[in-house]
Amino acid sequence: MDAIRGGEHMTGRPTIKEVSKIAGVSFKTVSRVLNNEKHVSEETRRRVEEVVARLNFRPSQAARMLAGRRSFQVALLYDNPSPYYVYHIQAGAQQRCTELGYRLLLQPVDSQAAGLVADVMALVDEAHLDGLILSPPVTEIASLLDALDARGLPYVRIAPGIRAGAGLATTMDDVAAAREVTRHLIGLGHRAIAFIPGPESHVSSANRLRGYREELEGHGIAFDPGLIVAGDYSFTSGSEAARKLLDGSPKPTAIFAGNDDMAAGALAMAHERDIAVPDQLSIAGFDDSDLAKAVWPPLTTLRQPVRELAWAAADLMLGEHTLGSQLVLNHELKVRMSTGPARVKPIT
Amino acid sequence: MDAIRGGEHMTGRPTIKEVSKIAGVSFKTVSRVLNNEKHVSEETRRRVEEVVARLNFRPSQAARMLAGRRSFQVALLYDNPSPYYVYHIQAGAQQRCTELGYRLLLQPVDSQAAGLVADVMALVDEAHLDGLILSPPVTEIASLLDALDARGLPYVRIAPGIRAGAGLATTMDDVAAAREVTRHLIGLGHRAIAFIPGPESHVSSANRLRGYREELEGHGIAFDPGLIVAGDYSFTSGSEAARKLLDGSPKPTAIFAGNDDMAAGALAMAHERDIAVPDQLSIAGFDDSDLAKAVWPPLTTLRQPVRELAWAAADLMLGEHTLGSQLVLNHELKVRMSTGPARVKPIT
DNA sequence: CTGAAAGCGCTTACAG
DNA sequence: CTGAAAGCGCTTACAG
Known part of the structure; x- marks a missing residue:
């Protein structure tokens, strides 16, 4: 026998009819007040509202949904x-x-x-x-x-x-946002900037990659596929991507990850290899999630207004x-x- | 004019009566089938279920709530x-x-x-x-x-x-859990183990503190109020508490934080001061939240089965x-x- | 095993 | 500005 049975808990629940009786109006008028309709005298409205408040009346959502055309x-x-x-x-x-x-x-x-x-x-x-x-x-x-x-x-x-x-x-605007992050890194003197895109199932992945690429090319820096290793937006995938990038060629001086989880993964990999961040390697993320401020050093990232x-x-x-x-x-x-x-x- | 108005979207919705008509039974029988009640012949049940599936019929929750004694x-x-x-x-x-x-x-x-x-x-x-x-x-x-x-x-x-x-x-069992973490630290040879409790509004704070204290005393290690600095379960408060602990006396060789957020804060403080974790300072958390695996080094913690x-x-x-x-x-x-x-x- | 009646608590559409 | 009637789509309680 489960705890929910019995169901005597509806005991105290007042209805619109009880409210109307006490207020001395028809229940239709109470309905008008509840729905803020026009054509109710100020005095009637006040009286009904007083009773509603006193009885702690709350209209049944079920009844409204059933009778009305909108469910709210x-x-x-x-x-x-x-x-x-x-x-x-x-x-x-x-x-x-x-x-x-x-x-x-x-x-x-x-x-x-x-x-x-x-x-x-x-x-x-x-x-x-x-x-x-x-x-x-x-x-x-x-x-x-x-x-x-x-x-x-x-x-x-x-x-x-x-x-x-x-x-x-x-x-x-993911494209513009990724351009901004990339511009920030270029402004710091980075040229070998790696990018870790997210999974293809998310449109944001392609857009952020595009922004990264456009900004590079806008500064006359050639896009290098050797600096791209995809992840799947997870911490682990960011870590793995960073490993490949650090083992590959050319060596990046900065890594821009498509989200903060992957950036945190890249950061962990840097720690594991005793690579100083940012002195030897800059890392930037995307999202400004809670993670960005919880890792060390805190991540440069792009705040997405989630x-x-x-x-x-x-x-x-x-x-x-x-x-x-x-x-x-x-x-x-x-x-x-x-x-x-x-x-x-x-x-x- | 907002987008929701008009509300012609209920068009296709079949009702229990339409189902009953097509199935050739009363709508009460359909209701019995939907609610898995006894006393419906196997054949009738099958026929009704077939129509329900074909029409993609879904009973109105509102109507059930209104008529029945349970809302599910x-x-x-x-x-x-x-x-x-x-x-x-x-x-x-x-x-x-x-x-x-x-x-x-x-x-x-x-x-x-x-x-x-x-x-x-x-x-x-x-x-x-x-x-x-x-x-x-x-x-x-x-x-x-x-x-x-x-x-x-x-x-x-x-x-x-x-x-x-x-x-x-x-x-x-927060008390037993905190004892386990403390025992782990004692087993590693730590004696000056600091603890960062959470806010008093959470019972878990007091229970974890109690577990920490009981385990210490069970090993003949005196409880030292100088090794306790409270936080509020936030990253920042963990960071601040660690600062005070590292500046205070006695100097801890391990810090046990009441949750992972505060442990991550303590870890960041260690990084800021170039204190090697765990070589110079051990840090343990509580919860096994996503954070525990995203920081470096990953946190020893207690998995709470949330x-x-x-x-x-x-x-x-x-x-x-x-x-x-x-x-x-x-x-x-x-x-x-x-x-x-x-x-x-x-x-x- | 099956069905016809009543009603849940509201809104709608229609009167006055 | 206010009200009486009808009905939303189901379950309950009662018959057969």
Whole structure:
């Protein structure tokens, strides 16, 4: 016998009818007050609100969903291995939804699963969703986008890759951001700058690589494939990539990793080999995750406005907007101690 | 005009009545099949299930909540600044709830807020919750526990401090765990072992301090208040505590921090002062968070079964249990490179 | 094993 | 500005 049985816990719950009786109005009028509709006299409104507060009345979401055309409920879909990323995406979306009177369902999904589209549509039906927020890489599943479009269901994407210009979206400029990091390293005198891109499944990987390359070439530095070793956004992959780069040729004086986890991996490899950072090797990351400030030396990185992207996504979908359907948010270079002038002490 | 208006998206949604019509039975029979009730002939069941699958029918959660006595919906309350902790607590609870057919609402709260109890009870009413999972420090709010008890609402607590023996709970033994870490350090020859406890608001802080102290005294090593400097579980506070410890007297040969964030902070301070870890100073953490493996050298720490604690909490509340109402999960010491033999090279 | 009736607590659409 | 009726899509309690 499980603990949930019995269910006598609905005891105290008042309903709209009890409120209306005490306030001396019809329950329809209480409904008007609750929904902030026009055409309620100031005095009636005040009286109803007083009773609502006194009884601690909260309308049943289930009844509203069933009777009304809107559920005031949306879901955030995510499938990201980074606790840091998920935490902040959740926080941003949650905050804006709460402010706007929506409940947000936080829904982890498996973007590789065959049944993904069916599962999401099941959620849409069961929960009567009014809309969806998609975070990468759920943003890249064409069949899901098609199903949502066919259904006419509103959704916003955060940092989408495919169909980037279509529909509602919030993004940052990965290309420009990667150029900034690269420019910072070039400015410190580095010429042999290695880059560790992320996995191909993420659009951000290709965009950051492109920014790195464009900036190099803008400064007349030839792109050298020997300085590129891909990772998969994990710490371990960053470590392995750094090992290959340090063993390869040409020897880099700086490593720019596509995210902070990989930068931390590269940094660990430098420590393991007694390579001084930044005196012998500069290392830069991307994201400005919690990790960036927790390693030694703290990482130079590019702050991605994760929380803001999710906040703005919710706002774009649920708020009162006339301005547009796409929003590009600002990033910011964070210079810390892991980058410094080139070749103070060459690697031996 | 916002994107959500219009709401023509319910178009395709089939109902239980349409299913029943196609299957040639009453809609009550469909309901029986959906709820896995007895007394449905095998053939009828099969026919209904076939139609359900073909139409991709999903029952409205709202209608079930309204008509039934159970909502099949529970909430996880959390108020923890650690993305790592929140991510794994969510994952564990989410998994078990999904397996058992419950929807889990992930609800961040402000445990310091005056209106907390009212807000939670509002959630209970609005969402018709069948139960709640409380994670630290939400577990410690007596007024909330009282309100839930008064309402007769089932809840489980993860690692509770107050009223620890009462009600449903999953925990780990912080005292024994801290003793294990301390024993490891003593076994390496350390005698001047500093400890950085967390904030007093968390019960785990006091328990880990107690374990540290008990183990020392069990080995005939006097407890020295000069080797205790408190932090608040943050990286920065760990760094500051380490600074004071390294400047104070007696000089520690090992530092045991109450969590990994503070251990990482202590490690950064050692790097800043060019103190070799572990040759001159051993550092141990607690949690085995992602951080533990991302810093250099990787931290010796104690694995707290965060995900399992949440999984078991959901299971305890929703599953079929007869065994008991409290569950103590196992922890595990993870020895990595940040700890080593004492005084190989004394700090100068 | 199966079904017809009543009702959950609200919103909608229609009156006045 | 306010109200009475109908109904959302299910489960419950009662019959057969």
